[in-house]
Amino acid sequence: MLHTLFKRMLAGVLAATLMLQPAGVDAAAARIKDIVNIEGVRDNQLVGYGLVVGLNGTGDSLNNSPFTKQSLQAMLERLGVNTRGENMRTANVAAVMVTANLPAFSTQGSRLDVNVAALGDASSLQGGTLLVTPLLGADGEVYAIAQGSVTINGFKAEGDAATIISGVPTTGRISSGGLIEREIEFTLGAQRSLRLALRNPDLTTSRRIALAINDFIGVPCATPEDPATIRLTLPRNFNGNIVDLLTDIEQLVVDTDLSAKIIIDENSGLIVIGKDVRVSTVAVAQSNLTVTIAENPTVVQPNPLSLGQTAVEPATDLTIQTNDSNLAIVNESVSLQQLVDGLNALGISPRDLIAILQAIKASGALQAEIEVL
Known part of the structure; x- marks a missing residue:
């Protein structure tokens, strides 16, 4: 009995402790x-030029891609x-650009993935094999x-009257297709x-990181130099x-801090509002102008004895509708949720x-930076 009572008391204490703890970080x-x-x-970016062979008639047309023909001739001569001087008509070869990222501290003999993309008018790289291609760094050295065999995600199927293309069949990937030949000298x-x-970059975050490191180590070994750098x-x-x-x-865990910012992509109508965005009390009115144009052409028949011709007369119905809205008050916001609620209350697209936010910014009531992509 006492054992059961003790277990219940212990469970109650644990439950109370969990309730007092924060729900999450x-x-x-x-x-x-x-x-x-x-x-x-x-990482370091690598790039190279090579040839993919073994294509089933989907490669470059040598007449339209002289660089493919020259590369093929040079390879065969080697x-x-x-x-x-020979007339080459093969369609099973394609010139490609090969790219890869050389990871930090990669050792000689290690493998890396490479990406392949067609350079000429090849329609697909499916079933192709990339021949030996040197990959160069920014300094011109081979790294x-x-x-290897090219793997593509897309495909192309065509007939006499229809063509189906899925994905991009002119790009592919070779898993572990690169062999590292040169190491980058850097001993951390x-x-x-x-x-x-x-x-x-942020000044507050930079200083917090330095303070956290110094407090943990116990000696001043970290110094914030600017918003993006800690020595x-x-x-x-x-x-x-x-x-x-x-x-x-x-x-070490640090509380990050960012400046108030609003990101706007006018092409897609995307708006991202940061947590610390604040707005002073403003009144906003938005008038929507709708113009409707409808074409209703009418057929006009001539008189029986006039020897005229049947004609079509255009008839356009043009309607203009203005939906005027009253002034709406957007109160001074203390949180992102209240700002969003205030703007949603206007019922606008x-x-x-986007236009309203830019106008509020121009009035000086928006305490945030607007960045247009």
Whole structure:
């Protein structure tokens, strides 16, 4: 009996404890590793030009793609086949551009994925094989070699009177088709000082990150240099190198902060409003003008003895309707929800809302930055 009573009391205490705890972590809180980039830890883009062979008549037409013909002839000459001056009509070859990202700290002999895209008038790369293609970096050096069977997501099927195309059959991917031949020399562990770059620059967030790191390490080893950069220096008595220091601090949680901003895409009518957007009390009226045009042509018959011809006379019905709305008050907002509720009360479309937000900004009542994409 006492054992059962004790279990019930313990369950009640645990339930009360869970109720007192916050329901979840603030959405603005994030780990340092999720909001910064580390200097020197980055991908490098590679690009190359090559040939895809084995296509079932869907390759480049050599007459329209002279670069494909020249590349094919040069490749055959390297293999001991002379085709200069010959009339080549193969449609099973396509010139392609090959791209890839070289991950940070990739070692020689490792594999990477490559993307292939047709350069000429090839209709599909299905069933093709990429021949050995050097991949160059921005410095012109060869960092990887690509080769393998091309996998595409789309397809093309056609007949005499109909054609069906799904996806993009002129682009493909070769999984693990690149072989790294050259490493990028950078030893992270040998660095005594490096920079952390914020993905979303902000002065407040930069300072909070530096304070969090210094409080955790116990010595001033992090200094905010600008809204996007924190200088991290290895302490003298730290037991480890810079990699150990980064491992210790990347799990620290920091409350991020962003400036009030409204993002507008006028092409799609998309509006994104930040959490800290504030608006002073304003009155807004929106007048909708609707113009309706209807064409109702009438057929006019001539008199029986007039020797005239039947004619069609145009008749246009044009209607203009104006829906005038009264002034609506958008009260001073203290939260994003109240701002949205106030704007929705006007019953306007997103495109009209874009014009209203820009007008409120011009009046000085909107305390936010508007960025138009």
